[in-house]
Amino acid sequence: MSFNYRRIIIKIGSNVITRADGLPDVERISHLVDQIAAIKKQGIEVILVSSGAVASGRSLISVSEKSDAVSIRQLLASIGQVKLINIYSSLFEKFNILCSQVLVTKEDFRDRLHYLNMRNCLEILLQHQVIPVINENDVVSVTELMFTDNDELAGLIAAMLNAEALIVLSNVDGIYTGDPKLETSKIIQEVNDEGLDFASFVSSGKSQFGRGGMITKSTIAQKTAKLGIAVHIANGTKHNVLTDVLANKITHTCFNPTKKASGKKKWIAHSETAATGVVQVNDGAKAVLTSNKASSLLPVGIVDIISDFKKGEIIKIVDGHNKTIGLGLAEYSSEKARELTGQKNQKALVHYDYLYLQG
Ligand SMILES: Nc1ncnc2c1ncn2[C@@H]1O[C@H](COP(=O)(O)OP(=O)(O)O)[C@@H](O)[C@H]1O
Numbered sequence: 081m082s083f084n085y086r087r088i089i090i091k092i093g094s095n096v097i098t099r100a101d102g103l104p105d106v107e108r109i110s111h112l113v114d115q116i117a118a119i120k121k122q123g124i125e126v127i128l129v130s131s132g133a134v135a136s137g138r139s140l141i142s143v144s145e146k147s148d149a150v151s152i153r154q155l156l157a158s159i160g161q162v163k164l165i166n167i168y169s170s171l172f173e174k175f176n177i178l179c180s181q182v183l184v185t186k187e188d189f190r191d192r193l194h195y196l197n198m199r200n201c202l203e204i205l206l207q208h209q210v211i212p213v214i215n216e217n218d219v220v221s222v223t224e225l226m227f228t229d230n231d232e233l234a235g236l237i238a239a240m241l242n243a244e245a246l247i248v249l250s251n252v253d254g255i256y257t258g259d260p261k262l263e264t265s266k267i268i269q270e271v272n273d274e275g276l277d278f279a280s281f282v283s284s285g286k287s288q289f290g291r292g293g294m295i296t297k298s299t300i301a302q303k304t305a306k307l308g309i310a311v312h313i314a315n316g317t318k319h320n321v322l323t324d325v326l327a328n329k330i331t332h333t334c335f336n337p338t339k340k341a342s343g344k345k346k347w348i349a350h351s352e353t354a355a356t357g358v359v360q361v362n363d364g365a366k367a368v369l370t371s372n373k374a375s376s377l378l379p380v381g382i383v384d385i386i387s388d389f390k391k392g393e394i395i396k397i398v399d400g401h402n403k404t405i406g407l408g409l410a411e412y413s414s415e416k417a418r419e420l421t422g423q424k425n426q427k428a429l430v431h432y433d434y435l436y437l438q439g
C-alpha cells in the first residue's frame with residue numbers, strides 16, 4: 081500500500097549529494113530532482129531541505145587550516161550555497177519548475193510572529209508552485225545560534241507547515257539495530273510510540289560530510305512523529321528512493337505518526353531554546369501531566385519558580401530532579417505564579433492547548 085501524502089518535506093544529507101572526492105554529485109542531484117518533479121506532478125507539495133553548502137564550497141576553494149573552524153565554515157558555506165542552489169535551479173528548470181532559496185537560522189523560530197512570517201513566506205511559495213530549497217544560513221549562524229543539524233531544521237519545517245511526512249535521505253538504508261557495517265545489524269523498519277532508547281544501539285559516528293549523525297535523526301524523528309507527522313529515513317543513494325518510499329516499495333525506517341497536534345503546540349514543541357522561565361512541579365503534577373488525560377498545569381502542583389518569565393512567554397516545566405518534562409505558554413507572569421504557588425483552585429499557569437509534553 082502506498083502512502084497518500086499531500087505535503088512532504090524531503091531532507092537531503094550532505095553525503096547523499098557529495099562525491100567521495102568532495103565535489104557535488106550532480107548526477108545524483110539530477111536523479112533526485114527527476115523524482116521530485118514526478119512527485120510534484122502527482123499533486124504532492126514538496127519542500128526541500130538540502131545540506132551540502134559547506135561540502136560544495138570545499139570543492140571550489142582551498143582554505144588554510146590555520147583559520148578557525150567557524151570562519152572556514154562561514155567561508156565555505158557562503159561560496160558553496162551559490163553553487164548548490166544553481167545546480168538545483170538549473171535541474172528544476174528542465175521541468176519548468178521554479179525553485180527558491182530560503183536560508184534560515186534558529187533565531188527565526190523563536191518568536192511566534194517571526195515564525196508566522198516565515199510560514200507565510202513558505203506558503204506563498206507553495207501556492208505559486210515553487211519548490212522552496214531550505215538550508216541553514218551557515219554564514220551567520222554560529223555556536224548557540226546553530227541547529228544541531230539540518231535534520232533538526234527539517235523537523236521544524238515539517239511541524240511549521242503541517243506536513244504529513246518528512247523523508248530524511250542519508251547514506252544508509254535506515255536505522256540499524258547496531259553498527260550498519262556489521263552483518264548482524266538489521267534495519268528497524270517500523271517505529272511506533274514505544275519509546276525506544278536509540279542511544280543504546282545507534283553510535284555517535286557520522287558519515288564523512290555529515291554533522292549530526294543518526295542519533296539526532298532518531299531523536300528528531302521521534303519528536304516529529306509525536307506531532308502527527310510520519311518520518312521515513314531512507315538511503316538517498318539508491319535508485320528511485322523517493323518514489324519507492326512513497327510507494328512503500330523500499331526497505332527503510334518509518335516512524336509512524338501518533339497523535340495530531342495543533343499548530344501552536346507544534347511551535348511550542350520546538351521552542352525549548354526560546355524558553356525564558358523554568359517552573360518545577362511535584363510528582364503528583366508530573367503524573368497527571370504525563371498521563372493520557374488532557375490536563376493543564378495548575379498552581380497547586382508547582383513547587384518552585386526557578387527562573388522568571390512574562391505572560392505569554394515559553395516556560396520549561398521540570399520535575400523534582402530538574403528533568404524537563406514539557407514546555408508551555410505562560411498564562412501569567414512569574415510574579416503572579418509565585419503568589420499562587422501551591423494554592424488550590426487557581427487559574428492554570430499553562431493551559432493544556434498550549435502545553436507540549438516530552439517523553
Ligand atoms: N545504528 C545506526 N543505524 C544507522 N546509521 C548509523 C547507526 N549508528 C551510526 N550510524 C551512522 O550515521 C550516519 C548518518 O548520519 P549523518 O552522517 O548525519 O548523515 P547525513 O549527512 O545524511 O545527515 C551513517 O552514515 C552511519 O554511519
Ligand SMILES: N[C@@H](CCC(=O)OP(=O)(O)O)C(=O)O
Nearest residue numbers: 094131132133134229230291
Ligand atoms: N548547512 C550545512 C549542512 C549541515 C548538516 O546538517 O549536514 P548533514 O548532517 O549532512 O545534513 C551545509 O549546507 O553544508
